[in-house]
Each structure stands twice: as structure tokens, then as C-alpha cells.
Amino acid sequence: MTAPRYPRGTARALSRSLRVYHGDAVRNAAMDALYRRFLRPGDLAFDVGAHVGDRVSCFRRLGARVVALEPQPGPARVLRLLHGRDPDVVLVEAACGNYRGEITLRINSTNPTVSTVSDAFIGAASDASGWEGQVWDHEISVPCTTLDALIARHGQPALLKIDVEGFEAHVLAGLTRAVPVISFEFTTIQRDVAEACLALLETLGSYRFNVALGESQRLEFDAPVMAEAMGNYLRELPHAANSGDVYAILKS
DSSP states (O other), rough: OOOOOTTTTHHHHHHHHHHHHHHHHHHHHHHHHTTTTTTTTOOEEEEEEEETOOOHHHHHHHHEEEEEEEHHHHHHHHHHHHTTTTTEEEEEOOOSSSEEEEEEEETTTTGGOOSOOHHHHHHHHHTOOTTTTTTOOEEEEEEEEOHHHHHHHOOOSSSSEEHHHSOOHHHEEEEEOOEEEEEEEEEOOOOOHHHHHHHHHHHHHHHEEEETTTTTTBSSSOOOOOOOHHHHHHHSGGGOOOOEEEEEOOOO
């Protein structure tokens, strides 16, 4: 079998990602403290959009089992090197959305963390401040699955993390049951995607919401808030806030 060809610059970009996402002990400790609120040893976690696997490593440090999805060949190879021999990690080289089949992945060779299947995301970034110089210079067809299909095969997760660069609402549209904790990334260039995610989650169960800005690994609210309050908070964020993760916690 011929080895896969990666776009020029990908290896250097992945090396940088490994340093950023795995090499900071303080950040890793903060991440562990955050996710320890939601995961116990033996729990199952889904990491949709795993990139180079910093969340996978965190979930394993906490004793959780992991199903990790990553459609990009380069990061998927990194995941296999880091976690491929771990029997408690299932690696799935696929995208996730609202249907099963094939989908086109647009790769940013010099910054693969923002590779995406969302043309709308690329359009929003094209004229946005802070996104200058980003180029999606390569595209491939990759398998696409759904959260319902993953749950049918691997079981119900205690925690579902979604980070798919503007495709988060499509991923949630492929879920028809409530999961105890769901996190999804938001960006200030596509606040409408976050609002769609909030609306979809309200159809699944009685969720309350919190948020961590950027890579702070710190929740902003002392207690989870209603979807309307979270939506207002996200709308009022300055553009420079850029991104973060919303945490949806199912009300017991």
C-alpha cells in the first residue's frame, strides 16, 4: 500500500501542535481539573475532532475510556502513535455530521487545527480580523458518521466533546438522545452556529450551560445557566475573544 501524501508544511504544523497541546504541564493540570468535574474512572468519553489528542490524553489520565474521531490523515497518524496501543482508546478516522457517507474535508496545511468540512466556516474566516493568512489549500474525501451511529456501536458516553470548526450544529443534528455532558466549540466569527447548538440541545433534554474561553480550562459561571443566558453571553463577547467551549450539563 502506498503511504499517504500529506500537504507540504503539515509535519511542521503537527510538531507545533504537539508542543502547544501536550507540552504545557500547567495547562494539562488545569484541563484535568476541569474534566474531573464530569468524568469518573471507567466512564466513556467521545472526542469528536481529536486533532493531536490532548483531550484523549486528559481523559485517559482521568481513567476514562475514549472513542476519538479525527478525519485528517496527519493528526490521525499522530493519534495512532500516541494511543494506538491503548486498549481503552478507539480511534476512528472519520468526520462526524448529520448523515453517514462521505464528505469533503478542507485542510489548512500550515494550521491543521482549523481544517474543516464547513464551507461556511471558511467563508466566515476569509474576511475576519485575526484570521488573516489562513489558507485551506488541500481537500480530500473522508468517511462521515453520526453520533447516533457511534453510540449504537460503542455505547452511551458520559461526556461528548465536539470541536469541528463550524460544523458543530451538524454533528449535534446527528444525535437523538441526551448525553449527560456535551461540550462544543464556539467562535466569534460564527456565533450563529453556537446559537443553533444551544437550540438543538434544548430539544434533547433539560440542559444548563457553562463556558470556558479560549484554552483557559476555567468555567466562567459559578453555576450553570439557562440557554437564553448563555446565548446572550456569547452574543456580547468581543470579537477578540475568538473561541471557547460551551459545556451543556444535563439537569438531574
